[in-house]
Amino acid sequence: MKDQDYILFEEFLSGNLSKDANNSFENSLKNEDDFKQAFETYKKLSRLLAHKFENEDKQASFQTNLKNISDTYFNKKEPTKKVIRFKPWQYAMAASIAIFIGIYWYSLFSIPTYGDFANFNEISLTVRGGENELLTKAENSFNNKNFTEAETYFTQLLSIESENQEFKLYKAISGIELNKFTEAEVLLKQISKGNSVFKSSANWYLALSKLKQKDYKTCSEILKRIPSDAGDYKNAQKLLKKL
Amino acid sequence: MSEKKIHVDQKYIDGLLQNNSFIIQAIYDKFAPKVINYIKKNGGDSDKAQDVIQETLVTIYNQASQKKLQLTCPFDAYFFLLCKRKWLNELKKNTHNEVTINDEVLSIDDDAIELSFETSLFGEKQTLFNEMFQKLGTACKDLLKATFKIKSMEEVANSLNVSYAYARKKKSLCIGKLTQLVQESPKFNQLKY
Structure with a gap:
């Protein structure tokens, strides 16, 4: 296609062609396969461009959000090991508490004897x-x-x-x-x-x-x-x- | 297509389109493990799986936002097929050896195959479009961006400090250049662009 053809495509799409020019354009669409194919592609690309720029911000925020969720999800697969270490006295404390609770429950629920x-x-x-x-x-x-x-x-x-x-x-x-x-x-x-x-x-x-x-x-x-x-x-x- | 009943899983498509984090999270939780498993079994790893899933979701988002994407099958099957196809294409691109695939038996209805095929095709067209757009010169990119963002050609001409007639002409020629690039690409006929 020549430059002139692309200019014509744009004029046709904007509805700026005269009646005669319009008829001649439609004739070309009917009879010239190359012309038709180029025009169809031009039209599609115009739509894609329009969509691309009109939704640029939305698209960007979607991709950012998606990336965050994706990263979080895939990092979860290898979880960071969080180990809380007890000091020895804490073990002793936990053990004595467990023993006291044990004795208490035992005395509370054991069967009484003579x-x-x-x-x-x-x-x-x-x-x-x-x-x-x-x-x-x-x-x-x-x-x-x-x-x-x-x-x-x-x-x-x-x-x-x-x-x-x-x-x-x-x-x-x-x-x-x-x-x-x-x-x-x-x-x-x-x-x-x-x-x-x-x-x-x-x-x-x-x-x-x-x-x-x-x-x-x-x-x-x-x-x-x-x-x-x-x-x-x-x-x-x-x-x-x-x- | 429109006569078919929309599947309840349409909520995932709508959720993506609305950038609903809750839904996106749910998609990962519910549907990602199967894909990750498949990719790992077929020559990939967790990182590859992450890319495939992310790109697939972007494609679905784009299709849903450009055209009405109506799901007539379970999202599970549709999504899995899309990821699988993307991964196979990836393998073909990077290896010249024969790829052996452990195909999994899936109960997939025809709708899932058809829909996922449409989306894959859409995705490839989108990729071609983006690649060719990047090949345009900076002047064209800027002009096209201004044209479609501002819409009024007078304002575009003002902002770029050119005449109105020149702006209009330049717009046609830039899209013309893009048309030419796309048509000359070997993928053009393949994708029936």
């Missing part, structure tokens, strides 16, 4: 200056946790005073310690049915007897019967919670 709750105070049966040898022996052996002996002495004492509720209670406790549950429980039930000051204690130890036998259900039921004014109420509630 040993956790069977804490008896020392008993005092002898009246000051009293000379009852059997009573002293019973007291000492009980306080020294020699329950086999204690049980024998309390049996002897009961043969003298069969309705002494206190003797019955200590004989029962000794019995529980010796795993003589049936005997012990018979005594405790007798006490709990009476009206002595040992009534609620009897229930408490009855519950402990069941606990020692791992009969948790009966244990709970007995504990619930211990009134709030009883000496062992606090312990009873504590045990109930754990059960």
Whole structure:
């Protein structure tokens, strides 16, 4: 194509040609393949140029954004290793915290045992200056946790005073310690049915007897019967919670 | 084409066109791994995959912004085919040896093949156009830029300090030169420009 042809293309596209020139131009499009092909290409390129420059800014911001996202994505494939190093004391601290938490949870959720709750105070049966040898022996052996002996002495004492509720209670406790549950429980039930000051204690130890036998259900039921004014109420509630 | 149902994945095309970072990110997260995997298996590496994906997305963006690009197939298949074709062309360009390709079996519908072919062709035409534009002299580039940005030829003439008639004539000749360059390129017939 000659320069003149390109000038003609532009004039035609802008609609600046005279009627005659326009007709002649359309004739050339119909009859001359080269002319037609050059014109079509010129037209397409004009459109591309228009689009290119009109959208230059948008295109640039798209490409920048795309590059950023692409770089981020591909860098992620080889992640920078972030290692936080602990100092030795931090390990020690973490370990002790873990141990404390462990113990706490263990104590909170572990199954309670008889040993956790069977804490008896020392008993005092002898009246000051009293000379009852059997009573002293019973007291000492009980306080020294020699329950086999204690049980024998309390049996002897009961043969003298069969309705002494206190003797019955200590004989029962000794019995529980010796795993003589049936005997012990018979005594405790007798006490709990009476009206002595040992009534609620009897229930408490009855519950402990069941606990020692791992009969948790009966244990709970007995504990619930211990009134709030009883000496062992606090312990009873504590045990109930754990059960 | 217009009778066909637009696929829901058109959202990815629209998102690209709107330069929506969220969508672009999603395209990478969802569709890039398959392409990266393919390129790595076929003689490329992560860097090559990054270029192929980025160039492909630019092509899709350009096509969508110049013509209405309506997706009638899943974006996954369309995008994968485009990247694959681009990578194969890259391999052909750089190696004279026979390229063995581990072709993966893809469940691809005809729409995906047709659409991705159109986009590839569009991309190659765009590349040819850009290459030839760069071959123009600085005076032509500046004039064309001014012409299409300012639109009023009087203002263009003023800004370039030339007469109105000269500006008009020069515009025709510059586009004429570009036309000539494009037509003379060996790719011209190949691409049915």
